[in-house]
Structure formats: structure tokens, C-alpha cells
Amino acid sequence: MELPAKYSPAGTEDKWYAWWLKNGFFHSEPDEREPYTIVIPPPNVTGILHMGHVLNNTLNDVLVRKARMDGKNACWVPGTDHASIATESKVVAKLKAEGINKEDLTREEFLKYAWEWKEKHGGIILNQLRKLGASCDWDRTKFTMDPDLSEAVINTFVYFYKKGYIYRGIRMVNWDPVGHTAVSDEEVIHRDTVSKFYHLRYFISDGNGNPTDKYIIIATTRPETIMADAAVCINPDDERYHWLKGKKVLIPLINKEIPIIEDSYVEMGFGTGCLKVTPAHDVNDYEIGLRHNLPVTDIIDDHGRLNEKAQILVGEDRFEARKKIEKMLQEAGNLEKTEDYTSPVGYSERTNAVIEPRLSMQWFLKMEALAKDALESVESGKVKLIPDKYRNTYRHWMENVRDWCISRQLWWGQRIPAYYLPDGRYVVAASPEEALEEARKLDSTVTAGVLRQDDDVLDTWFSSWLWPISVFDTHKAGHPEAEPNRDLAYYYPTNDLVTGPDILFFWVARMIMAGNEFMNDVPFRNVYLTGIVRDKLGRKMSKTLGNSPDPLELIDKYGADGVRLGMLLCTSAGNDILFDESQVEQGRNFCNKIWNAYRLMRGWSVDEEASRPEAASVAVAWFGHKLNAVLAEVEDHYSKFRISDALMCIYRLFWDDFCSWYLELVKPAYGKGIDRGTYEATAAFFDSLLKMIHPFMPFITEELWQNMEERKEGETIMLQRMPVSSSYDAGFISRFEMACEAVVAIRGIRQQKGLPQKEGLSLRIRGDFPEDMLPVVMKLANVSSVEKSTESGDASGVTFMVRTVEMYVPLTGLVDVEEELAKLQAALEHQEKFLASVRKKLSNEKFVSGAPEQVVALERRKEADSLSKIGGLKASIEALKGGK
């Protein structure tokens, strides 16, 4: 069968993926082998594959495929996350587009829609991962809201509640007025935002609620909250305001009388030194309020609108209200001035709404003890972060963590298993039946009908922190005393986790907490933190910028192997990835190179009579050494998670060493056959190279490996053993490189002089050139005769140095003596400078006595080599001058 000149991935990739699936090569069951486990960072169930997923999952796949080929029992568990707030807001938006308001639906009706949506869109992303070549064990696919995984979440809640770690209380939380839910501290993103500083006049009260003509000025960014003011606060040491002590002021517009209080929290130098205290709408103010027993007036509702307690502007959105109240204040004579002001404002990670600090009843998980252990896990090295600069960030977070607000005012998610008695007391239990039993202990008259379950669901991360446990064993989470099942005992702890640093705290840290709590062991050994995928200008990929390529389109255009390579080529751990389509093109080109190297080899016919040419013998010996050298290097890179370095080593081994040097050396003359020994050696090398490339480019390597020879039923490159490095002769490699230098030099001369490759040249060598490498020079530089000489070359040819050996190519009539002289002079000058620097070192007493012996010896060798080169150059110059 004739192979086309270009590799076409389209049909090939689907064919092999289907075949891998059919043969169950991705499936893992516990056995006597060493396990290698990865759990996927579960993408949002309704998500669509983007470049970040490509990066992450390609890295995961490389690691898994490599481990599999190292003979380990590799298991990559896939799945999706229910992503409560993200999914719920998508469903709400979709319903709204259809004219349905969430408010008009019951919980059950809404969830029915949500599940329908999940069934329709859920899992799209998992199919997309298949296109990428991800070798996940699909039989183990999990979803964080699978019934048994949800059960694990509920059990975990009950467990922590009984342990006294979970409590319920009214606290100031981050309220998302668009998502209509509380969010955790980690879900709030602070961004510097330009706003205005409003300087407002608060008139002093005459004691009867009437304004006097005296006033103080208060600077605020939130004039719409003044109706909720409970006091005005000054610093007790602020002499400017001592006259205010004991007085009362009136809130503008509503003329409500509030006291002047003193608290050292107020900074005298900031603003006007007078702070309006609004306990319901500011965290600090809330704290001050507690200290001074101030009343709390909450004037903002779930949607961020002013409520009736505000008395004015009722029903207005907070930002609308701000605009309107500015005008009203101005008209009333209360607005002194406004000025531009930039300050950090919190935004919801999910909805991008400005977060409203708000008092509400929420559930919390105490973090102190959990964080302490999780910190220890990283500090002690039980979990390694790669790159380890993240250890600092991690420590800082762990040492400053606050209790985790785990309740969300949403419906999509695991519902909090707290059940309220009619009198307001509550019980926590894993099921309504158990809850009823518990409730009856409090009040024997309680019936199932009156017991009301908490409306809130749990934060998504409260389920995904169990992921490395619950994908294997759903009972163990929540039951640390239980025996792990067979899978969990075998696969836990997992080996490596590949994820982005943006979820280091959301997810990674909390998985470590859950692992320590329920397994008494960390969930993974290594956490490889990737960078963020950006475009080549360094901008984040975003829909609005339109700079985010669709991975599936790229796969269609270049093949999955090409996309994987393009992604990996620019990937170093922890650094942002500047992605550009040209890299994928490079990946596609590499596929083609491999394809064509195979076409060349496959086109050879073995001539049983032929003996092995000398050049081929050298090539085979050399590539054997080189292969082992690179294997060792690659193994080292893998061990340090330098995946793109490992790839680059292999890329160069294939392209430069194998194709450009090795194949050119063993290639038989046109029309001639190849000797059997060389053919078989070449096929064996090609086989090794395919295996080395396979983790990066699974499809083309399977295609060619299968094409190389008739394979047994169900035999796949996926499950072949990765070649391992054995000893090699570094001296041989170095001698070969010297021959290559000579070849490059002669090719350069050809190009300069316009000599065709076909025309054989003679070569004269003066000095110690390795005899065994001469066939390499002769074949690749087309040298027809070599002569040893003690004479320097003269003006009838070109002289050049290869290391310390002088070489000369006679070229009668083609030599420009002046030009050659200038070249030699320049080389001589350079060499003399070098010698001077070496000698400067050697003449330094302190260097000779202080530096290690081998360093000094090296300098002496440099000196000797340099002297020898200078001698050669000088002789050449003389000879050239003599021949003028």
C-alpha cells in the first residue's frame, strides 16, 4: 500500500480511539501491580471544552500514558462537577429566556428543569475529551451529584456537625445580589474600582430631633446606605471633634437622630476623621456596632434593592439609589462635595455582581484544626506543590483562613440535612427518618409532616473536596473509622494532581483537609499547578475578545496529536502559557515528519546479499548510544515534572538526530537495497522512538506502530514497555559530534563556493581526527578522498579548524586569498583572546590553589587546546601567505 506524502489525522484518530475503548485498554482494576492514579479535576457538568481544559487534560494524559507504559496499573478517573451556582444561574437564564421565572417555580419544578438540562448538556465535555485522546477509565465516570456521591456529602455534613465543627449563625457574609446567595470569602474577587467619595453634612441635633446650624462632614462611598446609619464614630484621641462628645447628629433626608460614639478603629488621617457606622452593610461597621450595642437596620434586600426600612427610594436598585440620593442630598444642602476615588471592591466570582456585605443566617465549618493539618501536609512534604513557590501562598492562606460559609441559597446541589421543629429548634441527620427520630427526642409530639428541612444547599466545594475519596468509596467520606473498600485501599492516595493555581484554595487545600480527616492520609503526592492559558499577547482568553480558539476546530484542522503538541511545547509548570496557533502547526508538522521518516524506512527493500557500509555501522552504533543518553535525560525531566523539556528532548532526538543524521547515514544509494542488519536496527530504533513519543502523540504512534508489522490480536503500543536507558559511551557520541562539525563546515564551504553536493571533494587532515568517524564525513559531506598530512593547507584551497584538527579542502581557482586570510586572522584573534583569559585564570595563585582540581585541569586543557589551535591557525596563515 502506497502511503501519501502527508499524514491525515482525521479518520485515523477516531479509528484508534474507538479501538482502544473496545479493547478496554483504559480500564483499570486493582491487581498486584503498583497503582498509578489520577482523578480528573471535574469540569462543570454543563461546561464546554476550552484551551485550559486542553492543557490540563493533555498533561494528565501524558502522565497516565507514561505510567501505563512503565508497567504501572494506571487509572485516570473522569467525571463532572455539578457546580451549583454556575449551573443554577445558567438554568435560571435559560428559563428566563423562555419566559419562566424561577420565583414562580417550586423547588421540585425547578430541579426537574435543571436535571433535564443536565441530561441534555451534561457530559458533552467528556465526549470532547475523547477527541483529545484522553485515556480516562470511562467505566468509572462519576458526577458529584450521583446519588451515592451526594450521600457521602450528607454523611460528611452530619459527621462534622456531630464533631462540633459545623455551626449555624447570623454572620456578616458576602452576598451575591444576582445569584441571590451567600458566597464564601474565596469566591469574592477584589478589583480596584473607580467610584466617588461623597462628603456629606450631618447636622447636629438640638436634642429634640431638630437640626442646628452646626454640622460635621462625613466622607462615604455609599451614600445610599445612610438611612441604615446607627451612629457617627470618631477617634477618642481626635481633638478636632472633642466638642462633639455626647452630642447627636441627624441623618440627612430622613432626619433620624443618631449618637456620636468613639472608637479607635477610626483613623484620624483618613477621610474627614468622621465615620458613619452602618452595621448592616459593612463588616467593620458591624464589628463596631457589636462593641457599642448599636441597632442593626438592614435596608437592602436579596436583590440589592432598598427595602421599606430605608423610608426613601424604596424598591430602587442600590446603584440607582446612589445616583438619585446624590441629587437629593445636593438639593437638601447636605452634599459638601464629591471627589473621584479608587478603592478595592468585591465582585462575585460567578456572577460578577458587586458583593453586598450582608447579615444573614448561614452554616459554617470551623477551619482552624483542618487548616493546621493541611498546612502540615504541605510543609512536611507529604504533598509536593510544583512549582514550590506556591508553598508560600498556601501557607499564608492556611494561617489566615476564616470559617467556611458552606450554605448557599440555591436549589441545585446537596440540600443541607438540617430539619426544623415547629418551635425553631433543629436536628441534623442523614435522612428524614433519622431526623424524625432525633426530633422526637426533643419533642415527642413531632411528626414527619411538621418537620421542615433547611432550604439551602451546600457549597459545591463541599462536595468536590471529597472527590479523590468518593470516586472510589462513597461510604468512607463521613466515616473515618470504616474500612476502605478494595478500590479505595488500592488507588488511594492518588499520585499526581494537575490543576490550575486558581483553585489551589477552593479545591486542592480542601481535598487535603478531607483526606487527612477521613483517610488519615493526603489525597495525592504531587500537585502540578499549570499556568493560565493566554493568547500570544498575554491576554486572558475570553469570549468577548474572541481570542479563544475552539479546541475542536483546532483538532479538526491539525489533528489531536498536533493540538496536544502545540499546547505542550509552551508549557512550563506554574508559568502562564502564551498560546498561539502556530505552535499547533508545529505539532502538525512534527506528525508529518514522523510520517515521512516512516515512509522512507518502509520504502526500503532488504538486500540479503548486501553487507553493511561503514557509515551505517557507525550510525547504528552512535544512535544506540545517543538514544540511551536521551532516555536518561527524558526520565530525569519526567521525574521533575518538566514535561515540555522531556518533549523537546524527544522532538530533537527524532527530528535532528534520527532524521537529519542517522537516516541520512544509513540511507542506501538510490535504487539500491539495504542490508538486513541496518534495516532491523533502524526498525528497532523507530519502534523505541514511537514509544517515547506515544504519551504525547498517542494517535499517530499507534497508527505507525500497527503499520510496522503484523501485530497480534489486541496488541497496542499503549501497553508496550517504555524503553529504559542503559549505559552508553559518551566518548563515542562526542567523536561523532566532531565528525558532524566537520560535515557542517564542509557544507558551508560548498554553499559559499557554489559547489554542487554531487561533486566529490578531497579532504586533507592535519592532526588527530578520529579515524572511525571518517565514513560519516565522507558520506554526508560527499568527500571522495581523505589524506593525512603534516603540511598546512596553502592558497589553492580552504583551511578550517574542527576543534584542534586542521582540515583543508583543495579548491584550485576558487579561493580568494585575501578573504581566507581575513577569516583565519579573525579566528586567530578570537582564539588569542580566549587564551589570554584562560591564562589570566591560571596565573592567579588563588585560583590554582583554591579551585577544585578538575576545574584547574579543565583550564589547563583549554590552554593546551587553544595553543594547538593557535599553532594550526598561524601555520595556515603562513602557508597561505607563502602561496600568494
Added chain:
RNA sequence: GGGAGCUUAGCUCAGUUGGUUUAGAGCGUCUGCCUUACAAGCAGAGGGUCGGGGGUUCGACUCCCUCAGCUCCCACCA
């Protein structure tokens, strides 16, 4: 406001406890080639006083100090 990190060729980055022929790679650039595996290719070439300054050392891209620029993380919005 607090903390961490980065700055090496036109671009993206290596440089692994300071010494390996006076800094390496990939891409891009330039020159010459449609040579019968591959123009998605082949052959060759050019390109950096390692951000500035100072210090330690026999020796600094590598360690310390300092200045400048960039990035990220954390932080309760007067």
C-alpha cells in the same frame, strides 16, 4: 496596605547546590535549494555586554544588597 515571584537572542523559555572550550533550545529572521521520505521540507548563516548599579568570591546568569519595570496572590467598599 501586606506578601510572593519574574526580568537571559526579535518572540517564548531552559540554564538543576557558583567552575564543562568566554551563555543554550524551539519558533521567527536572512541566504541558497522543488536533491527520488518530507517545501508542513533540506542545507547554511546571523542574532545576547544574562534589567541598571554595587558587593561577596580565585571565579557570578547563578549568592547578597540596592534601584527600576512587570506579574500574581492576599486584604473589611469611611
